[in-house]
Amino acid sequence: MATRVFLAAVSLAASFSGVLAEDLEWCGDAQYYPAEYTCFDDSTLCPILFGLPNRPCGGGCYAPEMYQCESGSLSLLPEEDGPFKLTTHSTVTKVSGWELKACGNYLAIGAGARECNSCPEGAACDEYQNETVFLPNGEMAADLPGGQYWYVSPEDGALMFTEGGDEAEAGIALAGQRVEVYSDGFFSYQGSRHYWLACLRRLPGGTVGTTRSYRIHAPTPENLEKEDCSQIKLVASSVADRKHGAYKYD
Incomplete structure (x- = not known):
């Protein structure tokens, strides 16, 4: 045959x-x-x-x-209904196999990507594993009053998260929009493309060979024209408890 x-x-x-x-x-x-x-x-x-x-x-x-x-x-596949982390997959080795990290309102990968979180005195800080964990309804797995939310920026297509508190209002309106999350499957940008872009973050004074990080962007026509961006897939993996997350992502 x-x-x-x-x-x-x-x-x-x-x-x-x-x-x-x-x-x-x-x-x-x-x-x-x-x-x-x-x-x-x-x-x-x-x-x-x-x-x-x-x-x-x-x-x-x-x-x-x-x-x-x-x-x-x-x-x-059914939609994801619990907390999850995100990992990159790509044929481009330098942007494949990384877990997304939250810092400075952006989601990023790479050796230079930081995971920034905090917990105030008096809170049950020992309960948290301080990993970057998402919820399928557009929330971050954070316990800050008022919550924190992940969203795709309407300005440049960057995958971001809100500061929390009074600063969260703009992000709440966009939380989870245009993204489908399958159970232990793709974290998929809606439309004709189901991939994302990992774009090199250029730091002032940075030189070739320095530690790098890549921010995650939706494949908008403008972003597809950018240099130093590689196509990636984002795959969700379930975690047992939202306490794998943080009290607050900074």
């Missing part, structure tokens, strides 16, 4: 895509690069996109971070 290849074809173009050092393998009667495809049952090839393997279902391939396969039919 001829090997089926879905979503992308194994072609000569692959030989110019940075996998020259990788040996071709066989899947049925077709050859493929293991870094770009997964072979199932020696008959079906599914692509690896953003470093995430697709799986076969009903004659096609699907992303298990967005869909589930039952009896050969696909359906969307």
Whole structure:
């Protein structure tokens, strides 16, 4: 039986895509690069996109971070309904495998990204693990009176969080909008694109080789024109308790 290849074809173009050092393998009667495809049952090839393997279902391939396969039919994963953290996935190594960190009202990744939080004297500070944790309704897992909220900035598409208290009003109106969160799956920007951009943050006086951080932006037309931005997928992973978060994100 001829090997089926879905979503992308194994072609000569692959030989110019940075996998020259990788040996071709066989899947049925077709050859493929293991870094770009997964072979199932020696008959079906599914692509690896953003470093995430697709799986076969009903004659096609699907992303298990967005869909589930039952009896050969696909359906969307349920929406996330509890606290979660976010991790990046990308074919660009420098922006892949990082957990998002909250600091200075921005969400960022990289060796230079900081996790900023605080807890006032008299609060039960020992209860918190002080990790960057999100809630599916647009809230941050914070216990500051009035709460804190994550949102996509209407000005530049940056993924941000509110200061809290009286400063939270603008962010509350935008909290969680245009974002879908699937259970242990994609944290997905609505529209034709389901990826995000990790854009290098340039510090005054910074030089090549210094510790770097990347802020997360929605793939708006303006952001797609920027330099030093790499495409990423954000994947939610459930955590047991919102106390994995912080009293306040600074």
